[in-house]
Amino acid sequence: MKILVVGGTRYFGIPMVNALLTKGHDVTIATRGNAKVDFEGEVNYVTLDRMDSSSVKRALENQKFDVIIDKIAYSSNDVKTLLENVICERYIQMSTCSVYLNEHANICEDEFVTSDYPLVWMDRIKDYATTKRNAERAVLEYMAPSACTFVRYPIVLGENDYTRRLCFYIEHINNEQAMFVDDLDEAMAFIHEKDAGEFIAYLVDHPINGAVNGCSSGTVKISEIISYIEKKLGKKAILSENGDAAPFNGRKDTLSFNTEKAEKAGFVFPDLNSWLYKLIDYEIGQIIK
Template sequence: MMNILVVGGTRFFGIPMVEKLIADGHDVTIATRGKSQNSFGESTKQLVMERTNYDSVKEALAGKSYDVIIDKIAYSSNDVKNLLENVSCKKYIQMSSCSVYLEDKENIREEDFDSRKYPLAWIDRIKDYAEGKRQAERAVYEYIDESNCIFVRYPVVMGPNDYTNRLRFYADHIKEKKPMYVDDLDCGMEFIHEKEAGLFIAHLVDQDVHGAVNGCAKGMISSRDIIEYIEKITGKKAVLDANGDEAPYNGTTSNLSYDTTKARQTGFRFSDSNEWIFDLIKSYL
């Protein structure tokens, strides 16, 4: 059993992650702003803090120590500073993102972005999500030895509890015949299901691995695949218009996929996205 602090974790893929940690017998403490319901009840302890406020974090965590910290809401270098200057741990796992990679291409490997070599800037949260995540990774090395930290890099996470509604955008627009702008119908992308996203992080708490780790389901899916499936189910044609609402997955410049060799070497197995993505789309319809 390990003493684990989860920063965030009360919604989306944080839920299957915490459920797995509890099932594995760990002593779990969740730190949140206290605005999301803690559905785990007495199975976890809970601390209330405002992550972006140094004094709030210090009041909640100063002097505390954990075997593992799972940080799901690090969006800037100052987020990391606020946390790691006020609490200690033997292992730190940060929920990072595949958006840290500087080039869209197939089979992206972890070493394609080495945050150890990235110039550090102490910044608060900014509109540039990708840069914020790069700085969040880089800041960790100011506090934690390389051998004791893990950066989990996921592409877009999908599932029935996805509050971003990116996939639902396509279903709703086609059902309602609302114009949408898709910049590249045939550019393939890889995704990950919310349950696997949570389970993989929980899996990593007792694995001998460090540094960046990619995680995603197998198989690229294009906007055309999504649209044609919805058209088939609904019997309605998508209204594609350059002046329509901007589609969520626009901006990718090439087929986009990730090498998950490092993750799979820990014994974790990811699904094929074709096993669940079309059922997920159907649930929106």
């Protein structure tokens, strides 16, 4: 299939594109021209500014794709500038589990119904959840519900995580710096970068209509992450309300997501424990080598 990938040159976009190439798809990557990646196969590139409608039109006018994978649609206007200027049979948007209005365990996709959300045309704002809800809703102005997929992920972790959220805990414990953790017993779900990329690629050949959750099975408490790092480093965490705010703060309850919809389509996510502690070991090795 002929596939346009918008934003596929960093983080889990790389295993996603490699998985598409392995399946023999014809992949074109739309970028601002700042990055080229040594993928495991040949890709085409187009240069555009996806926030500028005229730029998108110049780059993609009269082109038609079987599938568009949009990894960087943050706002409704982002969607508009793209979909008003290119034709596709199917559209896959990387959304987020932040669209859900209430946090609890085992959240199902129907707890946020895209079509019910009142659309506001808007640029990117600080309220990430509102921005992404509108990004989902905007798609339905251009695509039939049966022709689009919204992939909802929790926090993505991996060796290439440029936000260094997991490293925050390792560095603070290793350097004996105080950190503020608002709830040690909060339990969270995550997904590994490789699984995040490969699941989106899987959806090209195994379409799912509407929203679909993706995350590793199981949850982990922040206290368990800290305890593991303490044992590995032989140092105790310094916890203080006056310390640096930890990146996983702000959760109100155990937060996990139901993945039965993905599993019925044939994709099974690994258990969180199968990779999380290996990742912590890797990051510790990178920091103290």
